[in-house]
Amino acid sequence: MSRSVITLYDINSTVAQPWAPNIWRIRFILNYKRLPHRTVWIELDQVEPTLRMVGAPPVGQKPDGRPVYTLPVIVDPLRSGSTPFVLSNACTIAEYLEATYPARPIFPEGSRAMQALFVHYIQEIFVKPLLPILIPLTHQRLSERTQAHFRPRGAISTPPLAATGGLQHEQAWAAVKEQFNFLASILDKNNSDGSGVVAMGRDVSYADFAVCSVL
Structure with missing residues (x-):
């Protein structure tokens, strides 16, 4: 199979x-x-x-x-x-x-340009404040063999963000919260007029998968 x-x-x-x-x-x-x-x-x-x-x-x-x-x-x-x-x-x-495989489409007709802009925002703006938090966590999720391959020579491990300094940790989470709040306010525009809760209103689309994959 x-x-x-x-x-x-x-x-x-x-x-x-x-x-x-x-x-x-x-x-x-x-x-x-x-x-x-x-x-x-x-x-x-x-x-x-x-x-x-x-x-x-x-x-x-x-x-x-x-x-x-x-x-x-x-x-x-x-x-x-x-x-x-x-x-x-x-x-x-x-x-x-x-x-x-056009069945169950992810690009509703006439939406490709707007979805491309939405996904660009997710990739280039929404995710960036998350990187200082995600990268150390990513390293911890890799196998020991792969961690050793990418570990700087002489280093024992990659510390989590929380261990690198309280202020840095606080600033990173503040930036993340700001982006989450902004995205929530955008998606709430559909919900407030009864047109749905996803990016295209009621039609699940590629934009939703870009958001959910980060979450």
């Missing part, structure tokens, strides 16, 4: 459930569209060699010109004949899944 379903590559960790936001975004779409899929778990330090092996396209370049490989990545054998279709980048994957 594994050869006839979509494969989603995800990061192995010490917790019993998926946790990476960008990968959750794609998992939400696969589940919402009821597309059969399986997850392949890989260590963070094995992302690049694994993606090179399956033929995933890079998502950018490093300053020295070397390609950058990141998750999520999917391999879809269902609609591509004898050669599996390999895609990277959350937005690219979302567009592909919508075009290839």
